Amino acid sequence: MSLILEKLSVKESNPVNKAQGKPDTVEKKGSPLLVVNNLSVRFRMYEKGLKQRELEVISHLDVTIHKGEILAVVGSSGSGKSLLAHAILGILPANATMAGTLNYDEEPLTPKRQKKLRGHEIALVPQSVSYLDPLMRVDKQVRGEKGTQEQQRKVFERFALKEEAGQKFPFQLSGGMARRVLVATAVLSDAKLIIADEPTPGLNPEIAEETMRIFRELADQGCGVMLITHDIDLALKYADRIAVFYAGTTVEVTPVENFLQGGDALRHPYSRALWHALPQNGFNPISGSQPYAGSIHTGCRFAPRCEWISGECAGEVPMRRVGDCEVRCVHAS
Template identity: 40%
Template sequence: MKLRVDGLTVRFRIPGATVHAVTDASFELSEGRCLALVGESGCGKSVMAHALLGLLPANATVTGHAWLDPTATRTDSSGEALDLITAPEKTLARQVRGRRIGLIPQSPAAHLTPVRTARAHLAETLRELGRTETPDALAARAGLRPEDLDRYPHQLSGGMAQRVANALALAGDPPLIIADEPTTGLDRPLVDATMTELRRLRDEGRAVLLITHDLRAAEQVADEVAVMYAGRIVELAEAESFFTRPRHPYARGLLDALPTRAFKPVPGRPPELTRLPAGCAFQPRCPLATPLCDEQPKLNGVACHHV
Protein backbone atom coordinates (compact mmCIF):
# COMPACT_ATOMS: atom_id res chain seq x y z
CA MET A 1 0.00 0.00 0.00
CA LYS A 2 1.36 3.37 -0.95
CA LEU A 3 0.01 6.92 -1.04
CA ARG A 4 1.57 9.51 -3.34
CA VAL A 5 0.29 13.08 -3.05
CA ASP A 6 1.30 15.32 -5.93
CA GLY A 7 0.59 19.06 -6.09
CA LEU A 8 -2.47 18.91 -3.82
CA THR A 9 -4.08 22.35 -3.60
CA VAL A 10 -7.26 23.31 -1.72
CA ARG A 11 -9.10 26.62 -1.93
CA PHE A 12 -12.26 27.71 -0.10
CA ARG A 13 -14.54 30.35 -1.56
CA ILE A 14 -15.99 32.67 1.06
CA PRO A 15 -17.78 36.01 0.55
CA GLY A 16 -15.25 38.50 -0.75
CA ALA A 17 -12.18 36.29 -0.40
CA THR A 18 -10.46 32.99 -1.13
CA VAL A 19 -8.86 30.87 1.59
CA HIS A 20 -5.57 29.35 0.41
CA ALA A 21 -5.81 26.35 2.73
CA VAL A 22 -3.32 23.99 1.06
CA THR A 23 -0.90 24.85 -1.74
CA ASP A 24 1.06 22.43 -3.93
CA ALA A 25 1.57 19.74 -1.28
CA SER A 26 3.53 16.66 -2.37
CA PHE A 27 4.76 13.65 -0.40
CA GLU A 28 4.81 9.84 -0.38
CA LEU A 29 3.83 7.39 2.34
CA SER A 30 4.53 3.66 2.19
CA GLU A 31 3.38 0.67 4.21
CA GLY A 32 5.07 0.21 7.56
CA ARG A 33 5.92 3.92 7.76
CA CYS A 34 4.53 6.89 9.69
CA LEU A 35 4.58 10.40 8.27
CA ALA A 36 3.90 13.15 10.82
CA LEU A 37 2.35 16.30 9.35
CA VAL A 38 3.14 19.06 11.87
CA GLY A 39 2.65 22.80 12.23
CA GLU A 40 0.68 25.43 14.11
CA SER A 41 -3.11 25.26 14.21
CA GLY A 42 -4.75 26.58 11.05
CA CYS A 43 -1.87 25.75 8.71
CA GLY A 44 -3.93 23.31 6.61
CA LYS A 45 -3.04 19.93 8.11
CA SER A 46 -6.57 18.68 8.77
CA VAL A 47 -7.85 20.17 5.50
CA MET A 48 -5.38 17.95 3.68
CA ALA A 49 -6.69 14.86 5.49
CA HIS A 50 -10.29 15.71 4.66
CA ALA A 51 -9.33 16.32 1.03
CA LEU A 52 -7.85 12.82 0.81
CA LEU A 53 -11.13 11.36 2.09
CA GLY A 54 -13.42 13.57 0.02
CA LEU A 55 -14.94 15.16 3.12
CA LEU A 56 -14.57 18.86 2.29
CA PRO A 57 -17.58 21.21 2.11
CA ALA A 58 -19.17 22.34 -1.15
CA ASN A 59 -17.26 25.64 -1.26
CA ALA A 60 -13.92 23.81 -1.60
CA THR A 61 -11.99 23.51 -4.85
CA VAL A 62 -9.37 20.74 -4.93
CA THR A 63 -6.70 20.23 -7.59
CA GLY A 64 -3.66 18.00 -7.87
CA HIS A 65 -3.51 14.25 -7.30
CA ALA A 66 -3.44 11.76 -4.44
CA TRP A 67 -2.69 8.34 -5.87
CA LEU A 68 -3.59 5.42 -3.64
CA ASP A 69 -1.42 2.40 -4.43
CA PRO A 70 0.37 3.99 -7.40
CA THR A 71 2.46 0.82 -7.74
CA ALA A 72 -0.84 -1.02 -8.39
CA THR A 73 -0.19 -3.58 -5.66
CA ARG A 74 -3.83 -2.90 -4.82
CA THR A 75 -6.17 -1.43 -7.38
CA ASP A 76 -9.68 -0.20 -7.80
CA SER A 77 -12.29 -2.15 -9.74
CA SER A 78 -10.89 -0.91 -13.06
CA GLY A 79 -7.48 -2.41 -12.32
CA GLU A 80 -5.74 0.95 -12.08
CA ALA A 81 -4.32 3.03 -9.28
CA LEU A 82 -6.98 5.23 -7.67
CA ASP A 83 -6.73 9.03 -7.60
CA LEU A 84 -8.55 10.08 -4.44
CA ILE A 85 -8.99 13.65 -5.68
CA THR A 86 -10.87 12.78 -8.87
CA ALA A 87 -12.61 9.62 -7.61
CA PRO A 88 -16.42 9.91 -7.48
CA GLU A 89 -18.20 9.97 -4.13
CA LYS A 90 -19.61 6.50 -4.74
CA THR A 91 -16.10 5.04 -5.06
CA LEU A 92 -14.84 6.86 -1.98
CA ALA A 93 -17.83 5.71 0.09
CA ARG A 94 -17.80 2.06 -1.03
CA GLN A 95 -14.11 1.35 -1.60
CA VAL A 96 -12.01 3.84 0.33
CA ARG A 97 -13.44 5.16 3.60
CA GLY A 98 -13.15 2.54 6.30
CA ARG A 99 -11.87 -0.10 3.91
CA ARG A 100 -8.63 1.28 2.52
CA ILE A 101 -8.30 4.37 4.71
CA GLY A 102 -9.32 4.45 8.37
CA LEU A 103 -9.77 7.82 10.09
CA ILE A 104 -9.07 8.47 13.77
CA PRO A 105 -10.75 11.87 14.24
CA GLN A 106 -9.87 14.76 16.49
CA SER A 107 -11.85 14.72 19.78
CA PRO A 108 -13.27 11.19 19.29
CA ALA A 109 -16.08 11.52 21.86
CA ALA A 110 -17.56 14.42 19.89
CA HIS A 111 -17.87 12.17 16.83
CA LEU A 112 -19.90 9.51 18.64
CA THR A 113 -23.70 9.62 18.73
CA PRO A 114 -24.53 10.52 22.35
CA VAL A 115 -27.56 8.21 22.65
CA ARG A 116 -25.80 5.07 21.42
CA THR A 117 -23.36 2.83 23.28
CA ALA A 118 -19.86 2.07 22.10
CA ARG A 119 -21.05 -1.45 21.26
CA ALA A 120 -23.78 -0.07 19.00
CA HIS A 121 -21.26 2.12 17.17
CA LEU A 122 -18.91 -0.81 16.57
CA ALA A 123 -21.73 -3.16 15.52
CA GLU A 124 -23.10 -0.70 12.97
CA THR A 125 -19.66 -0.02 11.50
CA LEU A 126 -18.88 -3.72 11.16
CA ARG A 127 -22.25 -4.33 9.54
CA GLU A 128 -21.82 -1.48 7.03
CA LEU A 129 -18.38 -2.76 6.09
CA GLY A 130 -19.64 -6.31 5.70
CA ARG A 131 -17.31 -7.70 8.38
CA THR A 132 -18.07 -10.82 10.38
CA GLU A 133 -15.91 -9.86 13.36
CA THR A 134 -17.82 -9.26 16.60
CA PRO A 135 -17.76 -5.90 18.43
CA ASP A 136 -16.10 -7.61 21.40
CA ALA A 137 -13.28 -9.00 19.26
CA LEU A 138 -12.76 -5.65 17.54
CA ALA A 139 -12.76 -3.84 20.89
CA ALA A 140 -10.18 -6.26 22.29
CA ARG A 141 -7.81 -5.35 19.46
CA ALA A 142 -8.07 -1.72 20.57
CA GLY A 143 -7.52 -2.52 24.25
CA LEU A 144 -11.14 -2.23 25.37
CA ARG A 145 -12.88 -4.60 27.78
CA PRO A 146 -16.33 -6.04 26.93
CA GLU A 147 -17.93 -4.08 29.77
CA ASP A 148 -16.58 -0.83 28.32
CA LEU A 149 -18.75 -1.32 25.24
CA ASP A 150 -21.98 -0.80 27.14
CA ARG A 151 -21.06 2.77 28.05
CA TYR A 152 -22.45 5.87 26.33
CA PRO A 153 -20.04 8.54 25.02
CA HIS A 154 -20.49 10.78 28.06
CA GLN A 155 -19.49 7.83 30.27
CA LEU A 156 -16.20 7.26 28.45
CA SER A 157 -12.94 8.68 29.71
CA GLY A 158 -10.65 10.39 27.23
CA GLY A 159 -8.59 7.23 26.93
CA MET A 160 -11.65 5.01 26.39
CA ALA A 161 -13.08 7.34 23.74
CA GLN A 162 -9.73 7.26 21.98
CA ARG A 163 -9.73 3.46 22.00
CA VAL A 164 -13.28 3.37 20.61
CA ALA A 165 -12.12 5.68 17.80
CA ASN A 166 -9.17 3.37 17.15
CA ALA A 167 -11.49 0.36 17.02
CA LEU A 168 -13.81 2.10 14.56
CA ALA A 169 -10.86 3.03 12.34
CA LEU A 170 -9.64 -0.59 12.35
CA ALA A 171 -13.06 -2.17 11.68
CA GLY A 172 -12.44 -2.54 7.94
CA ASP A 173 -8.79 -3.57 8.39
CA PRO A 174 -7.56 -0.62 6.26
CA PRO A 175 -3.90 -0.51 5.16
CA LEU A 176 -3.74 3.27 5.69
CA ILE A 177 -4.63 5.06 8.94
CA ILE A 178 -5.08 8.84 9.14
CA ALA A 179 -4.89 10.06 12.74
CA ASP A 180 -6.11 13.67 12.86
CA GLU A 181 -4.86 15.35 16.06
CA PRO A 182 -5.46 12.15 18.08
CA THR A 183 -3.88 13.59 21.26
CA THR A 184 -6.08 16.70 21.57
CA GLY A 185 -7.36 17.06 25.14
CA LEU A 186 -5.40 14.06 26.47
CA ASP A 187 -2.96 14.17 29.36
CA ARG A 188 0.62 13.04 28.80
CA PRO A 189 0.17 9.36 29.86
CA LEU A 190 -2.76 9.02 27.42
CA VAL A 191 -0.77 10.78 24.71
CA ASP A 192 2.02 8.24 25.21
CA ALA A 193 -0.48 5.36 25.12
CA THR A 194 -1.99 6.70 21.88
CA MET A 195 1.44 6.93 20.26
CA THR A 196 2.21 3.38 21.40
CA GLU A 197 -0.95 2.23 19.60
CA LEU A 198 0.02 4.07 16.42
CA ARG A 199 3.48 2.51 16.57
CA ARG A 200 1.83 -0.90 16.82
CA LEU A 201 -0.30 -0.20 13.76
CA ARG A 202 2.77 0.95 11.85
CA ASP A 203 4.78 -2.08 12.93
CA GLU A 204 1.95 -4.32 11.70
CA GLY A 205 2.68 -2.95 8.24
CA ARG A 206 0.09 -0.20 7.96
CA ALA A 207 0.87 3.24 6.63
CA VAL A 208 0.11 5.94 9.21
CA LEU A 209 -0.44 9.63 8.47
CA LEU A 210 -0.26 11.44 11.81
CA ILE A 211 -1.56 15.02 11.84
CA THR A 212 -0.50 16.82 14.99
CA HIS A 213 0.83 20.02 16.52
CA ASP A 214 2.39 17.95 19.35
CA LEU A 215 6.02 17.49 18.35
CA ARG A 216 6.78 15.41 21.43
CA ALA A 217 4.10 12.95 20.34
CA ALA A 218 5.30 12.94 16.74
CA GLU A 219 8.84 12.15 17.83
CA GLN A 220 7.64 8.90 19.42
CA VAL A 221 6.25 7.37 16.24
CA ALA A 222 7.24 9.27 13.08
CA ASP A 223 9.62 7.90 10.46
CA GLU A 224 9.33 11.10 8.42
CA VAL A 225 8.15 14.62 9.20
CA ALA A 226 6.46 17.14 6.91
CA VAL A 227 6.30 20.68 8.32
CA MET A 228 3.43 22.87 7.11
CA TYR A 229 3.28 26.64 7.27
CA ALA A 230 0.48 28.77 5.81
CA GLY A 231 -0.77 25.88 3.69
CA ARG A 232 2.60 24.84 2.26
CA ILE A 233 4.99 22.05 3.18
CA VAL A 234 8.23 23.89 3.98
CA GLU A 235 10.35 20.94 5.14
CA LEU A 236 10.19 17.21 4.45
CA ALA A 237 12.77 15.06 6.19
CA GLU A 238 13.51 11.81 7.94
CA ALA A 239 12.39 12.10 11.56
CA GLU A 240 15.83 11.57 13.09
CA SER A 241 17.31 14.31 10.92
CA PHE A 242 14.40 16.68 11.60
CA PHE A 243 14.51 16.37 15.38
CA THR A 244 18.30 16.76 15.56
CA ARG A 245 19.05 19.07 12.61
CA PRO A 246 15.95 20.97 11.41
CA ARG A 247 16.76 23.02 8.35
CA HIS A 248 13.91 25.49 7.81
CA PRO A 249 13.89 28.51 10.20
CA TYR A 250 10.25 27.79 11.04
CA ALA A 251 11.01 24.15 11.84
CA ARG A 252 13.83 25.26 14.14
CA GLY A 253 11.44 27.68 15.80
CA LEU A 254 8.85 24.96 16.43
CA LEU A 255 11.43 22.73 18.11
CA ASP A 256 12.91 25.61 20.13
CA ALA A 257 9.42 26.31 21.51
CA LEU A 258 9.30 22.91 23.24
CA PRO A 259 9.59 22.99 27.06
CA THR A 260 12.36 20.39 26.83
CA ARG A 261 14.39 22.73 24.63
CA ALA A 262 14.69 26.52 24.63
CA PHE A 263 10.98 27.03 25.53
CA LYS A 264 11.04 30.08 23.26
CA PRO A 265 7.95 30.66 21.08
CA VAL A 266 8.18 31.59 17.43
CA PRO A 267 7.76 35.41 17.35
CA GLY A 268 4.81 36.93 15.55
CA ARG A 269 1.72 35.26 14.15
CA PRO A 270 0.98 33.22 11.02
CA PRO A 271 -0.51 35.17 8.12
CA GLU A 272 -4.19 35.05 7.26
CA LEU A 273 -4.79 32.44 4.59
CA THR A 274 -6.94 34.95 2.70
CA ARG A 275 -4.08 37.45 2.51
CA LEU A 276 -0.82 35.60 2.05
CA PRO A 277 2.28 37.72 1.42
CA ALA A 278 4.18 37.40 -1.82
CA GLY A 279 7.06 34.95 -1.78
CA CYS A 280 7.85 33.03 1.40
CA ALA A 281 4.94 33.32 3.83
CA PHE A 282 7.29 32.96 6.82
CA GLN A 283 9.29 36.02 5.77
CA PRO A 284 7.67 38.50 8.23
CA ARG A 285 8.62 36.25 11.19
CA CYS A 286 11.98 35.02 9.93
CA PRO A 287 15.30 36.28 11.34
CA LEU A 288 17.05 35.30 8.09
CA ALA A 289 14.71 37.17 5.72
CA THR A 290 16.23 39.12 2.83
CA PRO A 291 14.78 40.62 -0.38
CA LEU A 292 15.43 37.22 -1.98
CA CYS A 293 12.53 35.90 0.10
CA ASP A 294 10.10 37.94 -2.01
CA GLU A 295 10.31 35.01 -4.41
CA GLN A 296 8.60 31.75 -3.39
CA PRO A 297 11.31 29.12 -2.72
CA LYS A 298 10.90 25.66 -4.21
CA LEU A 299 10.71 22.61 -1.94
CA ASN A 300 13.81 20.50 -2.31
CA GLY A 301 13.65 18.84 1.09
CA VAL A 302 13.34 22.34 2.51
CA ALA A 303 11.69 25.45 1.01
CA CYS A 304 14.08 28.21 2.03
CA HIS A 305 16.55 30.45 0.21
CA HIS A 306 18.86 30.47 3.26
CA VAL A 307 19.33 26.81 4.13
Protein backbone atom coordinates in the same frame (compact mmCIF):
# COMPACT_ATOMS: atom_id res chain seq x y z
CA MET B 1 -9.40 -9.07 9.57
CA SER B 2 -7.06 -11.90 10.52
CA LEU B 3 -4.08 -9.55 10.10
CA ILE B 4 -5.54 -7.12 12.63
CA LEU B 5 -6.25 -9.99 15.03
CA GLU B 6 -2.63 -11.04 14.83
CA LYS B 7 -1.51 -7.53 15.67
CA LEU B 8 -3.90 -7.16 18.58
CA SER B 9 -3.29 -10.54 20.17
CA VAL B 10 0.48 -10.14 20.51
CA LYS B 11 1.32 -7.07 22.56
CA GLU B 12 5.06 -7.51 22.20
CA SER B 13 5.16 -8.57 18.56
CA ASN B 14 8.35 -6.57 18.03
CA PRO B 15 11.24 -5.90 20.40
CA VAL B 16 11.00 -2.23 21.30
CA ASN B 17 13.80 0.22 21.84
CA LYS B 18 12.74 1.91 25.08
CA ALA B 19 14.42 5.17 24.22
CA GLN B 20 12.52 5.59 20.98
CA GLY B 21 9.53 3.25 21.13
CA LYS B 22 10.51 1.79 17.76
CA PRO B 23 11.50 -1.77 16.88
CA ASP B 24 15.23 -2.45 17.11
CA THR B 25 15.05 -3.79 13.57
CA VAL B 26 13.05 -1.38 11.43
CA GLU B 27 11.92 -2.65 8.05
CA LYS B 28 13.06 -0.73 5.02
CA LYS B 29 10.56 1.93 4.02
CA GLY B 30 8.05 0.55 1.54
CA SER B 31 6.68 1.98 -1.68
CA PRO B 32 4.58 5.17 -1.64
CA LEU B 33 1.06 4.56 -0.37
CA LEU B 34 -0.24 8.12 -0.58
CA VAL B 35 1.25 10.91 -2.70
CA VAL B 36 -0.12 14.46 -2.39
CA ASN B 37 1.31 16.80 -5.00
CA ASN B 38 0.79 20.57 -5.32
CA LEU B 39 -2.47 20.48 -3.37
CA SER B 40 -4.48 23.65 -2.98
CA VAL B 41 -7.80 24.17 -1.21
CA ARG B 42 -9.96 27.27 -1.59
CA PHE B 43 -13.17 28.25 0.15
CA ARG B 44 -15.88 30.35 -1.47
CA MET B 45 -16.72 33.10 1.01
CA TYR B 46 -19.20 35.96 1.13
CA GLU B 47 -18.18 39.44 2.18
CA LYS B 48 -20.03 42.76 2.15
CA GLY B 49 -23.43 41.42 1.23
CA LEU B 50 -23.51 39.09 -1.76
CA LYS B 51 -19.96 39.69 -2.94
CA GLN B 52 -18.02 36.43 -3.20
CA ARG B 53 -14.33 35.77 -2.89
CA GLU B 54 -12.09 32.70 -3.03
CA LEU B 55 -10.00 32.24 0.11
CA GLU B 56 -6.99 29.97 -0.43
CA VAL B 57 -6.11 28.18 2.80
CA ILE B 58 -3.79 25.46 1.41
CA SER B 59 -1.46 25.88 -1.55
CA HIS B 60 1.48 24.02 -3.11
CA LEU B 61 1.26 21.35 -0.42
CA ASP B 62 3.33 18.21 -1.04
CA VAL B 63 3.54 15.12 1.15
CA THR B 64 4.13 11.39 0.71
CA ILE B 65 3.33 8.53 3.08
CA HIS B 66 5.03 5.19 2.48
CA LYS B 67 3.84 1.74 3.40
CA GLY B 68 5.26 0.78 6.77
CA GLU B 69 5.90 4.26 8.13
CA ILE B 70 4.44 6.82 10.51
CA LEU B 71 4.59 10.36 9.15
CA ALA B 72 4.02 12.93 11.90
CA VAL B 73 2.50 16.19 10.67
CA VAL B 74 3.30 19.11 12.97
CA GLY B 75 2.85 22.86 12.92
CA SER B 76 0.84 25.57 14.63
CA SER B 77 -2.96 25.65 14.62
CA GLY B 78 -4.36 26.86 11.31
CA SER B 79 -1.45 25.55 9.25
CA GLY B 80 -3.65 23.18 7.22
CA LYS B 81 -3.06 19.85 8.96
CA SER B 82 -6.70 18.82 9.48
CA LEU B 83 -7.76 20.25 6.12
CA LEU B 84 -5.24 17.97 4.44
CA ALA B 85 -6.86 14.99 6.18
CA HIS B 86 -10.31 16.05 5.01
CA ALA B 87 -9.07 16.58 1.46
CA ILE B 88 -7.60 13.06 1.36
CA LEU B 89 -10.85 11.57 2.62
CA GLY B 90 -13.05 13.69 0.35
CA ILE B 91 -15.02 15.27 3.19
CA LEU B 92 -14.32 18.94 2.56
CA PRO B 93 -17.39 21.20 2.90
CA ALA B 94 -19.50 22.05 -0.14
CA ASN B 95 -18.02 25.54 -0.54
CA ALA B 96 -14.48 24.14 -0.96
CA THR B 97 -12.67 23.59 -4.25
CA MET B 98 -9.50 21.52 -4.55
CA ALA B 99 -6.70 21.41 -7.09
CA GLY B 100 -3.57 19.29 -7.37
CA THR B 101 -3.22 15.52 -7.43
CA LEU B 102 -3.88 12.77 -4.90
CA ASN B 103 -2.64 9.25 -5.60
CA TYR B 104 -3.36 6.27 -3.37
CA ASP B 105 -1.62 2.95 -3.94
CA GLU B 106 -0.34 4.18 -7.33
CA GLU B 107 -3.80 5.14 -8.64
CA PRO B 108 -5.59 8.52 -8.70
CA LEU B 109 -7.68 9.10 -5.59
CA THR B 110 -10.82 10.31 -7.33
CA PRO B 111 -14.01 11.35 -5.47
CA LYS B 112 -15.59 8.02 -6.43
CA ARG B 113 -12.60 6.10 -5.08
CA GLN B 114 -12.50 8.23 -1.92
CA LYS B 115 -16.11 7.28 -1.18
CA LYS B 116 -15.36 3.59 -1.77
CA LEU B 117 -12.22 3.48 0.40
CA ARG B 118 -13.29 5.86 3.17
CA GLY B 119 -13.86 3.96 6.39
CA HIS B 120 -12.42 0.79 4.89
CA GLU B 121 -8.93 1.01 3.36
CA ILE B 122 -8.55 4.61 4.51
CA ALA B 123 -9.58 5.22 8.12
CA LEU B 124 -9.81 8.46 10.07
CA VAL B 125 -9.27 8.91 13.77
CA PRO B 126 -10.99 12.31 13.95
CA GLN B 127 -10.10 15.14 16.25
CA SER B 128 -13.67 15.57 17.48
CA VAL B 129 -15.65 12.88 19.27
CA SER B 130 -18.77 14.26 17.54
CA TYR B 131 -17.90 11.91 14.67
CA LEU B 132 -19.35 9.06 16.73
CA ASP B 133 -22.98 8.21 15.90
CA PRO B 134 -24.98 9.47 18.91
CA LEU B 135 -27.79 6.97 18.26
CA MET B 136 -25.67 3.81 18.01
CA ARG B 137 -24.18 1.84 20.88
CA VAL B 138 -20.42 1.93 21.10
CA ASP B 139 -19.78 -1.78 20.52
CA LYS B 140 -21.53 -1.76 17.14
CA GLN B 141 -19.58 1.32 16.04
CA VAL B 142 -16.26 -0.25 16.96
CA ARG B 143 -16.99 -3.57 15.23
CA GLY B 144 -18.33 -1.97 12.07
CA GLU B 145 -19.55 -4.27 9.33
CA LYS B 146 -16.90 -7.01 9.61
CA GLY B 147 -15.62 -7.05 13.18
CA THR B 148 -16.46 -9.69 15.78
CA GLN B 149 -17.13 -9.48 19.52
CA GLU B 150 -13.82 -11.22 20.21
CA GLN B 151 -11.89 -8.67 18.18
CA GLN B 152 -13.74 -5.88 19.97
CA ARG B 153 -12.93 -7.43 23.35
CA LYS B 154 -9.22 -7.55 22.57
CA VAL B 155 -9.02 -4.01 21.33
CA PHE B 156 -11.05 -2.79 24.33
CA GLU B 157 -8.56 -4.54 26.59
CA ARG B 158 -5.63 -2.75 24.96
CA PHE B 159 -7.30 0.63 25.40
CA ALA B 160 -8.39 -0.04 29.00
CA LEU B 161 -12.08 0.08 28.05
CA LYS B 162 -14.40 -2.04 30.18
CA GLU B 163 -16.80 -4.46 28.52
CA GLU B 164 -19.85 -2.49 29.69
CA ALA B 165 -18.56 0.57 27.83
CA GLY B 166 -19.63 -1.15 24.61
CA GLN B 167 -23.26 -1.02 25.67
CA LYS B 168 -23.22 2.72 26.17
CA PHE B 169 -24.09 5.51 23.79
CA PRO B 170 -21.37 8.09 23.02
CA PHE B 171 -22.91 10.77 25.25
CA GLN B 172 -22.50 8.41 28.22
CA LEU B 173 -18.70 8.23 27.77
CA SER B 174 -16.12 10.55 29.24
CA GLY B 175 -14.04 12.56 26.80
CA GLY B 176 -11.03 10.26 27.22
CA MET B 177 -13.14 7.12 26.77
CA ALA B 178 -14.77 8.50 23.62
CA ARG B 179 -11.35 9.28 22.13
CA ARG B 180 -10.15 5.74 22.87
CA VAL B 181 -13.26 4.40 21.14
CA LEU B 182 -12.42 6.45 18.04
CA VAL B 183 -8.93 4.97 17.89
CA ALA B 184 -10.27 1.45 18.48
CA THR B 185 -12.71 1.88 15.59
CA ALA B 186 -9.89 2.77 13.21
CA VAL B 187 -7.73 -0.11 14.42
CA LEU B 188 -10.46 -2.65 13.66
CA SER B 189 -11.25 -1.18 10.24
CA ASP B 190 -8.56 -3.24 8.45
CA ALA B 191 -7.30 -0.01 6.92
CA LYS B 192 -4.09 0.31 4.91
CA LEU B 193 -3.89 4.04 5.59
CA ILE B 194 -4.80 5.52 8.97
CA ILE B 195 -5.11 9.28 9.38
CA ALA B 196 -4.99 10.08 13.09
CA ASP B 197 -5.95 13.70 13.77
CA GLU B 198 -4.81 14.59 17.30
CA PRO B 199 -5.53 11.11 18.72
CA THR B 200 -3.92 11.54 22.17
CA PRO B 201 -5.23 14.77 23.84
CA GLY B 202 -7.35 13.91 26.87
CA LEU B 203 -5.69 10.53 27.33
CA ASN B 204 -3.56 9.72 30.35
CA PRO B 205 0.13 9.12 29.53
CA GLU B 206 -0.16 5.32 29.69
CA ILE B 207 -3.08 5.15 27.26
CA ALA B 208 -1.45 7.73 24.98
CA GLU B 209 1.70 5.59 24.83
CA GLU B 210 -0.36 2.45 24.18
CA THR B 211 -2.17 4.24 21.36
CA MET B 212 1.13 5.14 19.76
CA ARG B 213 2.47 1.62 20.21
CA ILE B 214 -0.55 0.28 18.32
CA PHE B 215 0.04 2.74 15.47
CA ARG B 216 3.68 1.63 15.44
CA GLU B 217 2.65 -2.03 15.23
CA LEU B 218 0.26 -1.29 12.36
CA ALA B 219 3.01 0.56 10.49
CA ASP B 220 5.46 -2.29 11.10
CA GLN B 221 2.92 -4.63 9.49
CA GLY B 222 2.83 -2.47 6.33
CA CYS B 223 0.19 0.17 6.99
CA GLY B 224 0.81 3.85 6.44
CA VAL B 225 -0.01 6.21 9.33
CA MET B 226 -0.41 9.97 9.11
CA LEU B 227 -0.20 11.32 12.66
CA ILE B 228 -1.43 14.91 12.96
CA THR B 229 -0.33 16.13 16.34
CA HIS B 230 0.75 18.97 18.61
CA ASP B 231 2.42 16.47 20.94
CA ILE B 232 5.79 16.60 19.21
CA ASP B 233 7.63 14.81 22.02
CA LEU B 234 5.36 11.76 21.76
CA ALA B 235 5.53 11.80 17.97
CA LEU B 236 9.32 11.80 18.02
CA LYS B 237 9.33 8.52 19.91
CA TYR B 238 7.32 6.62 17.31
CA ALA B 239 7.37 8.43 13.94
CA ASP B 240 9.75 7.77 11.05
CA ARG B 241 9.57 11.20 9.44
CA ILE B 242 8.30 14.64 10.42
CA ALA B 243 6.39 16.93 8.03
CA VAL B 244 6.40 20.56 9.17
CA PHE B 245 3.48 22.73 8.01
CA TYR B 246 3.31 26.50 8.02
CA ALA B 247 0.51 28.76 6.74
CA GLY B 248 -1.12 26.13 4.58
CA THR B 249 1.89 24.49 2.99
CA THR B 250 4.72 22.04 3.63
CA VAL B 251 8.01 23.71 4.55
CA GLU B 252 10.07 20.64 5.46
CA VAL B 253 9.85 16.83 5.52
CA THR B 254 12.72 15.28 7.40
CA PRO B 255 13.72 12.02 9.13
CA VAL B 256 12.78 12.01 12.80
CA GLU B 257 16.47 11.74 13.76
CA ASN B 258 17.06 15.23 12.35
CA PHE B 259 14.31 16.68 14.50
CA LEU B 260 15.72 14.96 17.56
CA GLN B 261 19.13 16.45 16.84
CA GLY B 262 17.83 19.92 15.96
CA GLY B 263 20.10 22.80 14.97
CA ASP B 264 21.75 22.47 11.56
CA ALA B 265 20.13 19.06 11.03
CA LEU B 266 16.90 20.95 10.33
CA ARG B 267 17.04 22.90 7.07
CA HIS B 268 14.08 25.31 7.23
CA PRO B 269 14.20 28.30 9.60
CA TYR B 270 10.65 27.62 10.80
CA SER B 271 11.53 24.01 11.65
CA ARG B 272 14.46 25.31 13.70
CA ALA B 273 12.22 27.87 15.41
CA LEU B 274 9.69 25.16 16.22
CA TRP B 275 12.46 22.98 17.69
CA HIS B 276 13.78 25.84 19.84
CA ALA B 277 10.25 26.57 21.09
CA LEU B 278 9.99 23.12 22.72
CA PRO B 279 10.35 23.30 26.53
CA GLN B 280 13.37 20.98 26.63
CA ASN B 281 15.15 23.15 24.04
CA GLY B 282 14.78 26.47 25.82
CA PHE B 283 11.15 27.37 25.11
CA ASN B 284 12.33 30.30 22.97
CA PRO B 285 9.56 31.79 20.79
CA ILE B 286 10.19 34.05 17.81
CA SER B 287 8.43 37.32 17.13
CA GLY B 288 5.42 37.61 14.86
CA SER B 289 2.68 35.13 14.07
CA GLN B 290 1.53 32.83 11.30
CA PRO B 291 -0.25 34.87 8.60
CA TYR B 292 -4.00 34.63 8.14
CA ALA B 293 -4.99 32.88 4.92
CA GLY B 294 -6.52 36.03 3.45
CA SER B 295 -3.30 38.00 3.87
CA ILE B 296 -0.95 35.53 2.14
CA HIS B 297 0.65 36.63 -1.12
CA THR B 298 3.37 35.22 -3.35
CA GLY B 299 6.76 34.15 -2.14
CA CYS B 300 7.90 32.48 1.05
CA ARG B 301 5.18 32.60 3.69
CA PHE B 302 7.69 32.59 6.53
CA ALA B 303 9.75 35.46 5.09
CA PRO B 304 8.32 38.27 7.31
CA ARG B 305 9.58 36.39 10.40
CA CYS B 306 12.81 35.04 8.92
CA GLU B 307 16.32 36.30 9.59
CA TRP B 308 17.47 34.84 6.26
CA ILE B 309 15.08 36.98 4.18
CA SER B 310 16.38 38.25 0.82
CA GLY B 311 15.01 39.30 -2.55
CA GLU B 312 14.88 35.68 -3.69
CA CYS B 313 12.23 34.93 -1.07
CA ALA B 314 9.67 37.05 -2.95
CA GLY B 315 9.46 34.61 -5.87
CA GLU B 316 8.13 31.08 -6.12
CA VAL B 317 9.75 28.71 -3.60
CA PRO B 318 9.24 25.06 -4.55
CA MET B 319 10.06 22.03 -2.41
CA ARG B 320 13.50 20.64 -3.22
CA ARG B 321 15.74 17.85 -2.00
CA VAL B 322 18.52 18.90 0.37
CA GLY B 323 20.47 16.01 1.86
CA ASP B 324 18.05 13.54 3.39
CA CYS B 325 15.11 15.94 3.59
CA GLU B 326 12.80 18.01 1.41
CA VAL B 327 12.62 21.72 2.15
CA ARG B 328 10.86 24.84 0.84
CA CYS B 329 13.59 27.45 1.26
CA VAL B 330 15.93 29.07 -1.26
CA HIS B 331 18.66 29.43 1.38
CA ALA B 332 18.59 25.86 2.77
CA SER B 333 21.77 23.87 2.24
